[in-house]
Amino acid sequence: MTLYPLKLHILKNPLLSLLQKSKTTSQIHQIHAQLITTNLISDSFAASRLLTSVTSNIVNMLYAELVFNQIHQPNPFICNTMIKGYVQSSEPKRALHFYTEMRRKGLLVDNYTYQFVLKGCGIMMGLVEGREVHGEVVKRGFGSDLFVVNGLIGMYCRCGETGWGRMLFDGFCGKDLVSWNSMLGGYVGCGEMGEAQKLFDEMLEKDVVSWSIMIDGYGKIAEVGRARVLFDSMPMRDLVSWNSMLNGYAKVGEVVAARLLFDSMPVKNVISWSIMIDSYARNGNFIEALNLFRQMLCQGMKPDKVSVVGAILACGQLGALDQGRWIHMYMKKNRISMDIVVQTALVDMYMKCGSLDESCRIFNSMSE
Incomplete structure (x- = not known):
């Protein structure tokens, strides 16, 4: 009965509220020092909040390791935060090493652990390591977990094994839209646009991600006509789909078409501006590139x-x-x-x- 008031007290601690708003290294360092002074760092919830800020706001994994080593009994959430941080900071090998150490020390893993580890294996094209993790997944009874299966599909496809990805996809009864998009993205990533189109046509439900994957795929193989047909057929568009179509035009040097699309965009982000500036510069429109850079x-x-x-x-x-x-x-x-x-x-x-x-x-x- 005493645990609940303690957790409520920690939850309402102003340091954690400040931590949530902190975006810079110096701010997080100051709060970290106060967490140590007040001994709040020993609480797994407070420690996990600090670790989340370090891995998501400033993405400093050396500092994250320092924080992690101060936690006496790391729970699965804390360990998963570390693995996710390594993957997001383009250090998939460190993520895999951390996962191996988790297992060696007997720390608990869950479905999210495998999701992040498999993503890391895919990024590093680590098919051998991915298959080893797949074996662990089956051994530990996570073979029918939706998050894990989606992670496996993505891993195999990133490693160029779309056949294995498709076998898992076809054999899984609990597919969701993420499963379909993972397989679709796998085909597109491997340049198998014929298979991607077949799967896309089979989809009873599509979201803006599904459409954007296909537009991006056709753009990469310079079939901007097919990409534009899909773009014009979209029931709803988001910034990603606009940028995918813009990038398609830019890749084939259709600068005029790209600029018309750019000017018609309801919202632009730094990616939109960068695509257009780069397109001008790569195609010899140097004055236009500088003018657009100034406008940006x-x-x-x-x-x-x-x-x-x-x-x-x-x-x-x-x-x-x-x-x-x-x-x-x-x-x-x-x-x-x-x-x-x-x-x-x-x-x-x-x-x-x-x-x-x-x-x-x-x-x-x-x-x-």
Whole structure:
């Protein structure tokens, strides 16, 4: 009887409310320190809330490991949060290693554990590891769990084994729309558009995800006519479907059609702007690329790597050194990540604009 008031007290603790609103590393560090001071870190609920913030808001898995190691009795939710964090931060091998350690230490696993682990196996194309997890799934009695089966279908399809995915799909009686979309996405991801179209036609229920998967698939194989027929047939469209169609036009160099679609979009996000800017830059419309980049900034939209690289490419081709320098400084000021792709674009831009010193400076910093 004493547990309930304690949990209610923890649930209403202002630190947890602050944690929910915290988005930056410094804010989360401060709350973490107070959780340690008040000994709230020893409560599994409070610890899980902290871990969720670390893995979803700042996605710092080294810090997440530090938090995890302070938890004396991690429950399945806490362990799953770690695995999910590794997968979302593109560290699927770490996710698999963590899962292996969970089993070695005798920690409990549940259906969500397998869902995240299987997704990690699919991302790393780890068919051998995925099959081992499949064996564990059957052994532990999760073979008929909807979340797990959907994870297995997705894993096999990501690894190129659509036959195995389809066998699981056909043999499972409890399929939901996610199951259908997983199989559909599997065919599309493997370039099997004929099989994808057959499955799509068989679907009694379709959602916006189903339609977007097909539009994206036809766009990837340059069949934008078929993609547009599907797009125009959609009962409802969301931003993903608009961007899929836009990307289809961009991939085949139909810049005019892409711009018409872009201008007719009811809502745009950074992906929409980036697709259009990149399309202009890749197809020789350099002035249009820079004009659109400026419009994007005027709209208060923070550019991503794709839009920045497109704008830098345009500056290089136009010899617009001042504009290129401004974009470079803008990136530094706004802490936009400068990975190898962005740095290479900057090196190329400065060289084409005749600024060899700046080009060499960036090139030399790349090897440091």
